[in-house]
Amino acid sequence: MKKKLCCECGKALIKDEAALCKKLLGTDTDEFYCIDCFAEYLECDKVDLEIKIQEFKEQGCILFL
Amino acid sequence: MKRHIYADNAATTKLDAEAFAAMKIWLLDEYANASQQYSFARKPRAAIKQAREIIAECINAEPQEIFFTSGGTESDNWAIKSAVLANLNERPHIITSAIEHKAILNSCAAMQNLGCTVTKLPVDARGVVSPDDLASSILPQTKIISVMTANNEIGTIQPVKKLCEIAHEHGKIFHTDAVQAVGHIPIDVKNLGVDMLSASAHKFNAPKGVGFLYVRAGVKLFPYLDGGAQEYGMRAGTENVAAIVGMAVALKKNISALETNQKHIIGLEKLFIRELEENNIPHVRNGAEPTLPGLISLSFDGKDGEKILHRMDLMGISISTGSACDGNKNQISHVLKALNLSESLAKGTIRISLGKNNTLEDVRAIVTALKKVLGD
Numbered sequence: 001m002k003k004k005l006c007c008e009c010g011k012a013l014i015k016d017e018a019a020l021c022k023k024l025l026g027t028d029t030d031e032f033y034c035i036d037c038f039a040e041y042l043e044c045d046k047v048d049l050e051i052k053i054q055e056f057k058e059q060g061c062i063l064f065l
Numbered sequence: 066m067k068r069h070i071y072a073d074n075a076a077t078t079k080l081d082a083e084a085f086a087a088m089k090i091w092l093l094d095e096y097a098n099a100s101q102q103y104s105f106a107r108k109p110r111a112a113i114k115q116a117r118e119i120i121a122e123c124i125n126a127e128p129q130e131i132f133f134t135s136g137g138t139e140s141d142n143w144a145i146k147s148a149v150l151a152n153l154n155e156r157p158h159i160i161t162s163a164i165e166h167k168a169i170l171n172s173c174a175a176m177q178n179l180g181c182t183v184t185k186l187p188v189d190a191r192g193v194v195s196p197d198d199l200a201s202s203i204l205p206q207t208k209i210i211s212v213m214t215a216n217n218e219i220g221t222i223q224p225v226k227k228l229c230e231i232a233h234e235h236g237k238i239f240h241t242d243a244v245q246a247v248g249h250i251p252i253d254v255k256n257l258g259v260d261m262l263s264a265s266a267h268k269f270n271a272p273k274g275v276g277f278l279y280v281r282a283g284v285k286l287f288p289y290l291d292g293g294a295q296e297y298g299m300r301a302g303t304e305n306v307a308a309i310v311g312m313a314v315a316l317k318k319n320i321s322a323l324e325t326n327q328k329h330i331i332g333l334e335k336l337f338i339r340e341l342e343e344n345n346i347p348h349v350r351n352g353a354e355p356t357l358p359g360l361i362s363l364s365f366d367g368k369d370g371e372k373i374l375h376r377m378d379l380m381g382i383s384i385s386t387g388s389a390c391d392g393n394k395n396q397i398s399h400v401l402k403a404l405n406l407s408e409s410l411a412k413g414t415i416r417i418s419l420g421k422n423n424t425l426e427d428v429r430a431i432v433t434a435l436k437k438v439l440g441d
């Protein structure tokens with residue numbers, strides 16, 4: 001599958017970043033952000049997003065498999 | 066730093082500072098086991114007695130009708146299982162509602178495994194149990210009827226007095242899980258006529274890990290936790306004096322300020338709904354009057370409640386959702402299912418529960434955040 005790019009900075013996204021965008025913007029989202037740009041977009045700390053990723057994985061959310 | 070807004074008061078409440086202050090002495094200084102015979106145990110014993118009297122007065126019960134437990138879950142388990150265990154050889158029948166807390170539903174399921182039968186009364190679209198449905202479900206072997214006072218997800222208050230009258234016309238025991246209601250709406254056990262009532266302290270600004278079961282004098286109670294002679298020999302275990310005292314202080318305080326708190330919270334709730342409308346945020350409000358003050362269950366068609374929860378969380382706002390991600394799919398709560406809500410609405414359901422500590426500013430901030438999230 002083609003690598004998704006950050007719609008802000010153009011960086012190629014890792015799997016967790018793409019999954020987080022789906023989780024927090026909706027599974028049908030067309031907009032994907034790298035974690036730095038996503039934190040800026042959501043006006044939150046990057047570390048909060050990193051913790052969320054960890055928690056979603058622990059909950060077994062298949063978006064993060 | 067981001068301001069934290071707590072809007073999940075139906076899940077738990079902030080411990081009242083006066084309750085906390087009243088608890089400390091029983092943890093640090095007067096730590097005796099209240100069952101001991103020496104003089105050091107007199108003060109904790111007296112504190113428990115006084116707490117029992119205060120709590121009884123708050124719900125218009127008699128002190129000897131109050132049994133301290135570890136919380137609402139234990140109280141619910143005790144009520145259901147006591148009725149069954151006392152009549153086990155008769156293959157008891159239990160009546161409850163489809164929207165009860167899991168403490169009731171899973172207690173019923175456990176009793177089914179012992180050979181009991183269970184009827185779960187349906188609710189209408191507002192979440193209300195029909196008295197006629199109850200009347201037609203009662204069987205000769207029905208041993209307990211348990212319907213909650215107010216629902217924890219949608220806030221709907223049940224016609225408990227009427228349901229209780231029907232139960233009594235048939236000579237049946239009526240229990241109500243009032244965990245969500247005690248401390249928030251007036252509860253008078255004599256007026257309601259209930260035989261048993263469950264309450265949980267942390268829902269009314271008291272500590273976690275403590276609650277009580279009201280059992281009307283004359284109702285046969287079966288011990289649930291066996292051991293020592295605490296709680297009139299009905300519930301063994303060294304008393305959690307600090308928590309019991311904290312519960313009494315917090316409940317008395319909430320009951321004393323019930324009207325003031327209700328007025329404040331209903332004012333917040335009205336502002337919230339007005340703000341939603343002024344911001345043109347399409348929504349469906351679940352539940353119906355009479356309802357718990359401040360408990361607002363909202364469905365947003367085609368939206369994702371879990372996404373809303375996490376986005377709000379990242380903005381420093383704690384709310385709850387009616388559907389949770391279960392690994393690979395959204396699990397709709399049994400309450401929303403019982404309301405026959407469409408999947409699209411159920412999936413987009415959140416619960417905002419405002420409490421006495423919330424402010425007008427909080428409400429405006431929640432609506433602003435909600436608008437942003439729903440617009441994405």
Ligand SMILES: [Zn+2]
Pocket residue numbers: 006007008009010011033034035036037038
């Ligand atoms: Zn980027």
